[in-house]
Amino acid sequence: MSDIQKIMQEFEQWKIEETNRIKKIYDDKFQEFQDDITRQMNSQKNGINSIQDQKEQKLATIINELQELSEEYDEQLAKKAQMEEEIKQNYGKLEIKPIQVDTNREARIGRISELRFKKEILLKENKQLKAELQDINKSIERYKRLYTTTSTIVNQALKDIKKNKASEN
Structure with a gap:
């Protein structure tokens, strides 16, 4: 083999090694980028999940x-109605006029x-929290x-890289 052929062969070997090294660096950087995202x-x-759980x-x-x-409230209304009924019954039996001031009443x-x-107040807070929860759900x-868009881009880039590798081999 002549010196030129040896040099050409060494150059081709070096070119392949450098290409593989650059591909490896690119793949590592791309993986870091994907992991970071x-x-x-x-x-x-x-x-967001933590905030949503709190809300x-x-x-x-x-x-x-x-x-x-x-x-x-319903219990108090029922008691009030019951007491009013008892008062009516008692006044009907005794034929006494009702007392003007009833402190319990x-x-x-x-x-x-x-x-x-x-x-x-609680209904207003409930409405506000529902609005906040809706905002969180929108976020x-x-x-x-x-995330879906990013994943699609990343997957497409990976496919392109694999295509490039396959076409080079």
Whole structure:
């Protein structure tokens, strides 16, 4: 073999080695990029899920409080109706005119008003939390779309790399 052929052969060998080395570097960098994107997406997703869980727990607490207040309100109304009926029966039997001031009745009326007020406040908070939960769900959907788009791009790039490798071999 002549010196030129040896040099050409060594050059071709060097060219193949350098091409493989560059491909390896490119593949490593691309994998790092893909891992970084996945890590960032998971971090954002975990943060959103945490916030959503907190909002859902708060919403569940408010709903439970609303149910309790509603039940207590219904009980107070039932007691009021029962007492009014008893008063009517007693006045009918005794033929006595009703006393103008009934402190227990006023206390019940005050409690009923207080329960109505608390119920309105909790309904407002419930509405606000539902709006916040809806915003969070929109954010989650946006991140899902971004993740899908990124995955599609990454998969297409991987396919292109494999095609290039296959066509070079």
